[in-house]
Amino acid sequence: MASIELERVNVDFPLFSSRSRGLLNTLLGKAQGHRGRIEDIGHGAIAVRALRDVTLSLKDGDRMGLIGRNGAGKSTMLRVLSSVYEPTSGVMRSDGHISSLIDLMLGMDPDASxxxxxxxxxxxxxxxxxxxxxxxxxxxxxxxxxxxxxxxxxxxxxxxxxxxxxxxxxxxxxxxxxxxxxxxxxxxxxxxxxxxxxxxxxxxxKILVLASHNDSILKTFCNTGIWLNEGQILMQGSIENCLAAYHGN
Incomplete structure (x- = not known):
C-alpha cells in the first residue's frame, strides 16, 4: 500500500535582507501577483514563498496531474514529494519507494564509465x-x-x-x-x-504525479488534478474539472 501526504506545507526561498527590499521590488516590477509571494520571514530577511499551506493525500491508484502556469509551484511540489526540498514548515509523509524523473543527471560523474x-x-x-x-x-x-x-x-x-x-x-x-x-x-x-x-x-x-502543460497527456495518464497558482492550491478534483476551471480562469 503506497501513500504520500502533505500537511500544511510551506516552502520558502530566502532572497535578500530587508535593506535590499527596494532593489527586490525593482527587480520584480509592479506585478501584484509576484509581490504577493514575497514575505518578510523575520530577522530582516525576505523570502519567496514557493508553496503556501499545501495539503494533499494520495493513495494506491491515484494518478495526479499538476496544472498551472510557469512558476506556479509545480516543480517545487515535485521536489518536496521526492525529498529534494525540505518543507520550511508543515509535514511530508510517504510510504513506498519513490522514483523521480526530474533530475535524470543526478549522480553523473563525468569521469565515470x-x-x-x-x-x-x-x-x-x-x-x-x-x-x-x-x-x-x-x-x-x-x-x-x-x-x-x-x-x-x-x-x-x-x-x-x-x-x-x-x-x-x-x-x-x-x-x-x-x-x-x-x-x-x-x-x-x-x-x-x-x-x-x-x-x-x-x-x-501505484501512484503517479505528473506536471505538464499538455492537456492531452494529463487526460491520458491522470484521473485527478490539482490547479496551482502562486504556490497555492486553487482547486483539487477530477482532471477534467481542474483543466476546465484552469482554462476558464
Whole structure:
C-alpha cells in the first residue's frame, strides 16, 4: 500500500535582507501577483514563498496531474514529494519507494564509465548492488550504446548521456513515480522507443504525479488534478474539472 501526504506545507526561498527590499521590488516590477509571494520571514530577511499551506493525500491508484502556469509551484511540489526540498514548515509523509524523473543527471560523474554510472545511479535510486547487476543487460540493450559504456561519460554527446540516465531511471517501476513533463530523449527514432518504455512503467506504478502543460497527456495518464497558482492550491478534483476551471480562469 503506497501513500504520500502533505500537511500544511510551506516552502520558502530566502532572497535578500530587508535593506535590499527596494532593489527586490525593482527587480520584480509592479506585478501584484509576484509581490504577493514575497514575505518578510523575520530577522530582516525576505523570502519567496514557493508553496503556501499545501495539503494533499494520495493513495494506491491515484494518478495526479499538476496544472498551472510557469512558476506556479509545480516543480517545487515535485521536489518536496521526492525529498529534494525540505518543507520550511508543515509535514511530508510517504510510504513506498519513490522514483523521480526530474533530475535524470543526478549522480553523473563525468569521469565515470557508463557502467560505473549505472551502479551509482542505482544507488541514488535506492536499488541494491545485487539488483543493479541484474538490470545491466536490459540497460545495455535499451541504450544501444555498445562499447561506449566502457568509456567515461564525459566523452558522450548530450543525447547519449540523457539516453543512459533515462534507461537507468526507468529500469525498475517504483511504487510512486514523479515526473515533470513527458521526456523526449535522444533522436526521433529513439523517442518512440523511450515513450513506450515510459508508458509501460507508468501503468505499473501505484501512484503517479505528473506536471505538464499538455492537456492531452494529463487526460491520458491522470484521473485527478490539482490547479496551482502562486504556490497555492486553487482547486483539487477530477482532471477534467481542474483543466476546465484552469482554462476558464
Amino acid at each position: 557508463g557502467y560505473e554510472f549505472i551502479a551509482t545511479r542505482c544507488i541514488v535510486m535506492g536499488i541494491s548492488s545485487k539488483d543493479a547487476k541484474g538490470l545491466v543487460t536490459d540497460i545495455e540493450d535499451f541504450t544501444e550504446l555498445g562499447d561506449y559504456l566502457h568509456l567515461p561519460v564525459r566523452t558522450y554527446s548530450s543525447g547519449m548521456m540523457l539516453r543512459l540516465a533515462f534507461a537507468v531511471s526507468t529500469a525498475v517501476a517504483p511504487d510512486i513515480l514523479l515526473m515533470d513533463e513527458m521526456i523526449g530523449v535522444g533522436d526521433a527514432q529513439f523517442i518512440d522507443k523511450a515513450r513506450i518504455r515510459l508508458e509501460n512503467m507508468m501503468s505499473k506504478v
